[in-house]
Amino acid sequence: MEAQRSDATSRLPDVVQEFASAVVPALRGGDGRFDVVGTVLTPADDPVAVAAVRVLGADVLAPRTLAGRTPTEADLALFEHAVRAFPPKAGGSALSAWSHRGMRAALAAARADGTARAGDGDVPDTAWVAELSWQRMTHQLAQLAALAVPGLAPPLAEAVAARPVDLARGFVRAVRRRDWLQAAGAGRWLAMTPGTPESLGLATGLDFVHHMGGADARVALHVQAAAVLRSRGDGAATPYAGSVRA
Amino acid sequence: MSVETTLPLATETMADDVEALLNPTEADGTFRDSAECAVLLLAGGKVLLAPPTPRPKG
Numbered sequence: 001m002e003a004q005r006s007d008a009t010s011r012l013p014d015v016v017q018e019f020a021s022a023v024v025p026a027l028r029g030g031d032g033r034f035d036v037v038g039t040v041l042t043p044a045d046d047p048v049a050v051a052a053v054r055v056l057g058a059d060v061l062a063p064r065t066l067a068g069r070t071p072t073e074a075d076l077a078l079f080e081h082a083v084r085a086f087p088p089k090a091g092g093s094a095l096s097a098w099s100h101r102g103m104r105a106a107l108a109a110a111r112a113d114g115t116a117r118a119g120d121g122d123v124p125d126t127a128w129v130a131e132l133s134w135q136r137m138t139h140q141l142a143q144l145a146a147l148a149v150p151g152l153a154p155p156l157a158e159a160v161a162a163r164p165v166d167l168a169r170g171f172v173r174a175v176r177r178r179d180w181l182q183a184a185g186a187g188r189w190l191a192m193t194p195g196t197p198e199s200l201g202l203a204t205g206l207d208f209v210h211h212m213g214g215a216d217a218r219v220a221l222h223v224q225a226a227a228v229l230r231s232r233g234d235g236a237a238t239p240y241a242g243s244v245r246a
Numbered sequence: 247m248s249v250e251t252t253l254p255l256a257t258e259t260m261a262d263d264v265e266a267l268l269n270p271t272e273a274d275g276t277f278r279d280s281a282e283c284a285v286l287l288l289a290g291g292k293v294l295l296a297p298p299t300p301r302p303k304g
Contacts, residue, residue, distance in 0.1 A: 009263050016267065051260045055267045086264050093269050139272050179273065 008048050015042050015052040019060065020217035026063035027224045034063045037074040044078045053082035057099045058106035059146040059221060065109050066149055066228050079107055095143050097124035098156060102147040109152075129159035137163065138170020142185030145222050148192050148229070157192070164195035168202075175205065180213025184222035191226035203230065 018040045026034030042049045053060050060079055063069040071079075083104060088097045101124060129137060141160060147153040160167065167190055174183035187206045190196045206223050213219040 005259055008260055012260070012263050012267065047260060051264050054264050057268075085258070086261060089261070089265070092265070096265060096268050099268055143268065143270065182272070 008051075011048050012051055012055070015040075015046075015048045016055050017217045018042060019049070019052050019056055020221050023056070023059060023062060024217060024220050024224055026069055027067055027221070027228060029067070033072065034069045035072050035075065036060060037072065037078055044074060044081075049078065050082050050085050053078055054086040054103075056218075057146040058102040058149065058152060059225070061106040061110045062146070062149065062221070062225055065106050065152060066225060071110055076107070076110060079103070079110075083107060094125045094128060095140060098144050098147060098153065102144070102153055105152050106149075123155050126155050126159040129156070130162065134163070134166035134169050135173060138167055138174065138186050139182055141167065141170075141189055142174070142182040145185030145188045145225075148185075148188045148225065150192060150229075150232075160189055161193050161195065164190065164193050165197060167193065168197050168200045171200070171202075171205065175209065178212070180209055180219045181216060181222075183209045184213065184219040184226075188222045188226040188229070191229040202226075 019036060019042075022036045022039040023034075026036075037044045040049070042052070044050075058065070060075070060082075061071060064071050083100070086100070088100045101121065104121075128140065132140065144153075144156065147156055150157075167186060171183055171186040171190060174180075174186055184206070187202060187209060190200070190202055191206075196202060206226055210220065210223040214223065
């Protein structure tokens, strides 16, 4: 049993990369459907696949919530399994709670008309966005970059919108530290946050991040998501289709 | 005689692994700004260019 657990632990990061690699092309465009389960080699009934989906969170359905593409039933079933199998722990971190809430919101959107909507249940804490140092805030937000989808986490997006300059500083700091995943996540939030400084040169910065860190599929995913967000207009939280439901 | 289980590892045993990936700590790193780099370069250059310690005679 310990050997099995050790094997699963060691495989998880690679399976996360595998699933992220399947999502990125679906964000770039193409025909209507995307098929994550049909693309990856790890079978959907492998517990490591379920865990990987939980780690990626709402981003497994980003082609639906950001680009309007239709997920397969197999993808939705696996996603739903991950939501049920890995609930946030009582007394756990706000990151875990937000990540799970984002997944529930993305699932609801995917099963309906695709418009991202706020999740059900209690809203996790957002006070930390205002209270943390800009360095720590950026690091934490980067872990929740999958929620940088208009309408998916309105309270969190609203909190982020109060500190665009600090987030921009955090983006630059992450680039200087060569923390490409943090930089990509921060950049994705900036792509949908009003008040992002023009002087930052976000588009060029994200191109640089992709050039340096794009071998990491999660970096590529965030950069591509940011490109989708920028192409939708003005960096404000504009719903993809129709109005955002409360 | 123990029987090795062939059942798939339950997802609940991976909860800690998932939480660890959802809540990573920021990697430590040293970062020097340009001014500090310039000072280090000048100080290092002075050391390299300094004359060697005289050898004792005899």
